[in-house]
Amino acid sequence: MTLVNTDLPGLHLISRGKVRDIYSTSSPEHLLFVATDRISAYDVILKNGIPDKGKLLTQISLFWFKKLEHIIPNHFVTANIDEMPGEVKQLKDQLEARTMLVRKAKVVQIEAIVRGYLTGSAWSEYKKSGTVHGISLPGGLKESQKLPEPMFTPSTKAEQGAHDENISPEQAAKLLGEELYTQISQASLKLYSEAAAYAHSKGLILADTKFEFGLVSPPSSGSETLILVDEVLTPDSSRYWPLEGYEPGKAQPSFDKQYLRDWLVSVGFRKGLESGRAGEEGQGWLIDEDVVRETRKRYEEALNRLMS
Secondary structure, eight states: OOOOSOOOTTSEEEEEOSSEEEEEOSSTTEEEEEEOSOOEETTEEOSSOOTTHHHHHHHHHHHHHHHHTTTSOBSEEEOOGGGSOHHHHTTHHHHTTSEEEEEOOEEOSEEEEEEEEOOHHHHHHHHHHSEETTEEOOTTOOTTOEEEEEEEOOEEOOOTTSOOOBOOHHHHHHHHOHHHHHHHHHHHHHHHHHHHHHHHHTTEEEEEEEEEEEEEOOTTOSSOEEEEESOOSOTTTEEEEESTTOOSSSOOOOSSTHHHHHHHHHTTOOTTOTTSSTTOTTSOOOOOHHHHHHHHHHHHHHHHHHTO
């Protein structure tokens, strides 16, 4: 069964994102994050979802939150519905395995992207100008090549339906302030480096990933503390490649949404047709069933490799 939209009586819906529905609870300090089976590509939510995708994403996030909590605290409180507020317990059948109770935080308004390999929008920019997010790189690099060092490359955090925009580190520092920018960039690089090393030990290359951060004020202190929020290192927010067969100079097979993106383009998706195929504008994009199955297999394999 595929859960594309949640309907939780007794809970107040705060926001409906590309994948997660966020609800307030009777606990004023906490929010309920529900990972649906929705899937998006190019910032467009597709009409049909991927069965159990939300459960797979939740398992992967829980794994990484625990593994990386020594680097920076995170917003995760519990995934055990029996430990959640009473109104949540009554919805256990719908929420089991796809829900996290998390701390409320003031979300920092940038996407913290770390790139270890030259791919995606970074490769597109490099081909044109020899730069990535305005940062000059050595000449002669190939598509999918490992970068000399992982790069922190921020982007704006767009509203739903709009597109994130790559910005330079200097622009991000100006937007956030130097101190907060430094905290986020350093934490992001540490998180990526440790996750990439672990993934490599499991036969996976972590080509790039996106982190999101928030600020909380501990009860005993008036100062704000930076924490990791949202999901972490899932195939929705990260690009995973198989280590076996890796060869720079071409696109790599992946365990992320690139398979779906490639299919979308092959059937006519382009800028200006976000709401449907030519002649069917406004209808939305429906994923073919074989693409649904193949996409689910990739998410499952990423989970199985990481947790083996």
